[in-house]
Amino acid sequence: MNHLQFRKMSTIITKTLKNPAKSTLNNHNVNIFKPRKWFPIPIPHRSMPEPKGEDLDFINIAHSHLINSDWSKLEKICSFINPFRLNHILLKTQKDFVLSHGFFKWVALKNPSFVSLESSVIMVHILTKHRKFKSAELILRGLIDSASGCLEFFDRLFDEIVSTYRVCDSSPRVFDSLFKTYAHLKKFRNATDVYGRMKEYGFLPTIESCNALLSSLMSFDRVDIVFTFYGEMCRSRISPNVFTINMVMDALCKGGKLERAVEMFKEMESMGCSPSIASFNTLIAGYCKSGLLSTAMKLKSAMEKKEIHPNVFTYNIILNCLCKERKLHEASKLFHEMKTMEVSPNIVTYNTLVDGYCHEGNIEMGDRLFEEMLHKGVKPDIGTYNALISGLCKEGKTKKAAFLVKELDRNKLVPNASTFNALITGQCARKNSERAFLLYKSMISSGCHPNKSLLTMLISTFLNNEDYDGAIYVLKEMLGKNFVPDPSILSNLCTGLRCCGREQVAMDLCKEIEVRNLMPEGFREAL
Numbered sequence: 001m002n003h004l005q006f007r008k009m010s011t012i013i014t015k016t017l018k019n020p021a022k023s024t025l026n027n028h029n030v031n032i033f034k035p036r037k038w039f040p041i042p043i044p045h046r047s048m049p050e051p052k053g054e055d056l057d058f059i060n061i062a063h064s065h066l067i068n069s070d071w072s073k074l075e076k077i078c079s080f081i082n083p084f085r086l087n088h089i090l091l092k093t094q095k096d097f098v099l100s101h102g103f104f105k106w107v108a109l110k111n112p113s114f115v116s117l118e119s120s121v122i123m124v125h126i127l128t129k130h131r132k133f134k135s136a137e138l139i140l141r142g143l144i145d146s147a148s149g150c151l152e153f154f155d156r157l158f159d160e161i162v163s164t165y166r167v168c169d170s171s172p173r174v175f176d177s178l179f180k181t182y183a184h185l186k187k188f189r190n191a192t193d194v195y196g197r198m199k200e201y202g203f204l205p206t207i208e209s210c211n212a213l214l215s216s217l218m219s220f221d222r223v224d225i226v227f228t229f230y231g232e233m234c235r236s237r238i239s240p241n242v243f244t245i246n247m248v249m250d251a252l253c254k255g256g257k258l259e260r261a262v263e264m265f266k267e268m269e270s271m272g273c274s275p276s277i278a279s280f281n282t283l284i285a286g287y288c289k290s291g292l293l294s295t296a297m298k299l300k301s302a303m304e305k306k307e308i309h310p311n312v313f314t315y316n317i318i319l320n321c322l323c324k325e326r327k328l329h330e331a332s333k334l335f336h337e338m339k340t341m342e343v344s345p346n347i348v349t350y351n352t353l354v355d356g357y358c359h360e361g362n363i364e365m366g367d368r369l370f371e372e373m374l375h376k377g378v379k380p381d382i383g384t385y386n387a388l389i390s391g392l393c394k395e396g397k398t399k400k401a402a403f404l405v406k407e408l409d410r411n412k413l414v415p416n417a418s419t420f421n422a423l424i425t426g427q428c429a430r431k432n433s434e435r436a437f438l439l440y441k442s443m444i445s446s447g448c449h450p451n452k453s454l455l456t457m458l459i460s461t462f463l464n465n466e467d468y469d470g471a472i473y474v475l476k477e478m479l480g481k482n483f484v485p486d487p488s489i490l491s492n493l494c495t496g497l498r499c500c501g502r503e504q505v506a507m508d509l510c511k512e513i514e515v516r517n518l519m520p521e522g523f524r525e526a527l
Contacts, residue, residue: 393426
C-alpha cells in the first residue's frame, strides 16, 4: 500500500469522524479482508556533517567532562553549546542512554534554545533503541504539545525521525512510539497518518499501540472509527489480542451490532485468544443494554461453568439491569449471591440498589443499605445521597432530606444538579413554591443548570399558587436558555394574567416569545 493510498485511508477516517453515519466497515464482515500487496520503500541513508576544528575540540572536551561526571566544568562551557554540538555529544554517548539522557535534560534546563528538533529526535532514537519507551514518549509529547496545532510540524517530525534513523542505528519501535504518543493524546488523524507513513517504510505498530488508539477512540465513543481501524489492522495482518477483541466487541455492542459481537465472541479461540472475564462482561453488558436480561444471566452461568468467576463488574451490570426493570426481588437475591461468593460490593453496587429501592418508594430498604455500606467501610458519594434525597422527597419527607443535605457538607460533598432537582421536586410536590424558588436560586448560584422539565414544574407550582410574577420570572429564565415553553403551561399563565386584569403583561410576554422564535406549536389552538 503506497503513501497516497494511506492518505486516502486517513481522509476516510477523518470524514467518518465528522460523519459517523457513513462508516466504511461492512456491518457483517468485521474481520474478513483481502490481503494487499506490500512494497515497502527503504529508509534513506543520510550522513550528518562531521565536526571539525573548534566544534570537534568542544565535543571531545564536553564528552570527557560528561563521562567523568564533572558537571562543574560542563557548567563553565555550557554557553558554548549549540544544536550541532549537542547532536554529536548525544551520538557519542548513545551507548550509555542514562548518560546521554541526563545530558539532554541538563542542556534543555539550562537553555531550551540549544535543543533543536533534530536533537530531540536523536534522543528519542537512543531511548527507544534501549527500550525506554516512556521516556521517549515524554519527549515526543513535549514536541507535539509545543507545535500548537501547526500542521506542517507533524510531517516535519516524522521526516526528521526518518532522516536520523540510520545515523542513530535506530529501532523500528521509534515509529511505534510516535504512533502511540498520538494515540494517547487522542490525535486520531495524526496517528492514522503515522500508521500509513510508517507502513510505507515496512514498519507496523505493535498490538499494544494499536490497542492504545482503539482505547482512546472508545473513550470518545468513536465506535465507527474503531471498526475502520480494526479493519485496517486485519488487512495489515496485525494479530489482535484479547484486549483488542474486547474493545471491538464493546464497540459493536455500543454500535447496535450485538449479533456481530456474539459472533466475534464465539470466534475468539479460533483467533488464538481465550475469552477473559472482561470478554464475558462486555457481552453481558451488551445483552443488558438490549433488554435481553435472561440471555445475560445464561452467559453468566456459562462463564461460571468455564471456571471464570464473575467479578464486581459482572454483578453491577446485571444488578443495574434488574433495578431498571424494577425486579428488586431478583436484584436482592443476586446481591446475596454476590456476598456469598465473597465478591465485595463497591460504591456502584450500593448506589444501584439504593437508587432502585428509593425509586420504588422503599426508603426503609434504601436506608438499610446505606447503613450497611457505612458499616462495610464503603464511603457514600453524591450519587448515594442523591438517591436517598430523591426517594425521601417523593415521599414528602423533605425535613429528613434537608438533614441529608447538611450531611453532604460534613462529608465534603458538593450538591449537583440531581441533588437540587430532587429537593425542588419535593417542595413542588408540597406546593411550596417559595421554598422551591429559593432552592432554584441556590442551584443557579452553585453553577448547576436546570433542565426544561424542572423549570416547567416550577412554573406549574407558581401557577397553582396563583403567583404569576414568580411564574413569569421562571418563564423568562426558560426563554433565556432557549427552551420552548410547554403550550398548556403558557396558556394557563396567559389565562391567569387576563383573569386578574393583566392582559397587557400577557400580550407583552407573547411578543417576547415570538421575537425569540420560541413560540410553542399549538399554542394558539390552546388559547
